[in-house]
Amino acid sequence: MLGLEYTNSNQVKKALVSLAIETVLLEIGKPTYDEVIHKLFKVYKCYIPDCYEHPEYLKTILQDLYGSSSTAIIESIKKELEEFETQKGVDVFIAGISG
Amino acid sequence: MLVTLATTGLAMVVAEYLGKKAALVFTDWIFVPIPGALVVLSILSVKRHGLQGSHGKAWISFAIFSAMWFIAEQVWSILELFYNQKPFPSIADFFYIVGYPAYFIFAILYMRPVKKAITKKIVILSLLVAMAVLVPTLYMTFENNSDEDKLSIIIGAFYPVADAVVLVPALIGVVLFFGGKVNFLWSLMLVGIILEVAADTGFQYFSLDNSLYTGHPIDILFLWSYVVLAFGVYDHVKIFKTEKKSLHDKESLR
Numbered sequence: 001m002l003g004l005e006y007t008n009s010n011q012v013k014k015a016l017v018s019l020a021i022e023t024v025l026l027e028i029g030k031p032t033y034d035e036v037i038h039k040l041f042k043v044y045k046c047y048i049p050d051c052y053e054h055p056e057y058l059k060t061i062l063q064d065l066y067g068s069s070s071t072a073i074i075e076s077i078k079k080e081l082e083e084f085e086t087q088k089g090v091d092v093f094i095a096g097i098s099g
Numbered sequence: 100m101l102v103t104l105a106t107t108g109l110a111m112v113v114a115e116y117l118g119k120k121a122a123l124v125f126t127d128w129i130f131v132p133i134p135g136a137l138v139v140l141s142i143l144s145v146k147r148h149g150l151q152g153s154h155g156k157a158w159i160s161f162a163i164f165s166a167m168w169f170i171a172e173q174v175w176s177i178l179e180l181f182y183n184q185k186p187f188p189s190i191a192d193f194f195y196i197v198g199y200p201a202y203f204i205f206a207i208l209y210m211r212p213v214k215k216a217i218t219k220k221i222v223i224l225s226l227l228v229a230m231a232v233l234v235p236t237l238y239m240t241f242e243n244n245s246d247e248d249k250l251s252i253i254i255g256a257f258y259p260v261a262d263a264v265v266l267v268p269a270l271i272g273v274v275l276f277f278g279g280k281v282n283f284l285w286s287l288m289l290v291g292i293i294l295e296v297a298a299d300t301g302f303q304y305f306s307l308d309n310s311l312y313t314g315h316p317i318d319i320l321f322l323w324s325y326v327v328l329a330f331g332v333y334d335h336v337k338i339f340k341t342e343k344k345s346l347h348d349k350e351s352l353r
Binding site for chain 1: 154155215216274277280
């Protein structure tokens, strides 16, 4: 029972992180969103929710596209997750994408 | 891009060598396909980006800019080739002038999602560079004793001022996107504007000197500015043409 709760909570956090990433990317533009999901699959064989465990993938792709300004996009994703930043898992994602 | 620059430059030099009439006709006609290519590419970018997001709106603004300058070039050519009228100053200037705010809005909207990365240092440095570009042109304009009418002098002086204004976001863009794929667009935007600054300064200088004519070597810089901007937009269109590819990826997962 406890295991199931943990899994559900983890899935919810994963969804929250995905939503934050998608919101920020779509605010920039649909082609940016498309390019990021394309690169995630092409290079790492994964999707946006997988960035929850591998924030470094997203960071690398954003750097490759937008250079030094990618830090501002990362800041926007962090701002979207502000409310949940202390939650276990989300904090790991934030640390990973910031580092 | 280098081949296009070399070919267009050489063609204009040859036309100039053949005489002023040949240079005039060639220059007026070459300003149809090159600025036209920029319009087509910016429309492609608008089509790709749609109305969504900051970049979608930015590309609409860029398309307006390129369309305004394309119209300006065609008005210039029509006045000169078909009506034998002096094209400067004319209604063409209205379209050139309207193009500047559209370009400025494009730059602002494009950089809006990453505005947090713009530091005061970058802004001050860009402003200083723009001022350094502007001062000599303004000095040249106000210290001259040309017999050009006041309106021509004022309109002629407007362009280097507007160039200096749009130079600021171009410089910021190059620093901001340094190391990223989109930096190629911004580097070419910067080169394009530098060419425009040089061309407008030259235009003002030779105009005050009464030695300017269509097909003058200074027109090569105007043409190159369009070539460089068009290649920048082309590269950007290429980077973000992945909608179909990502759909294909999903299919391949099944």
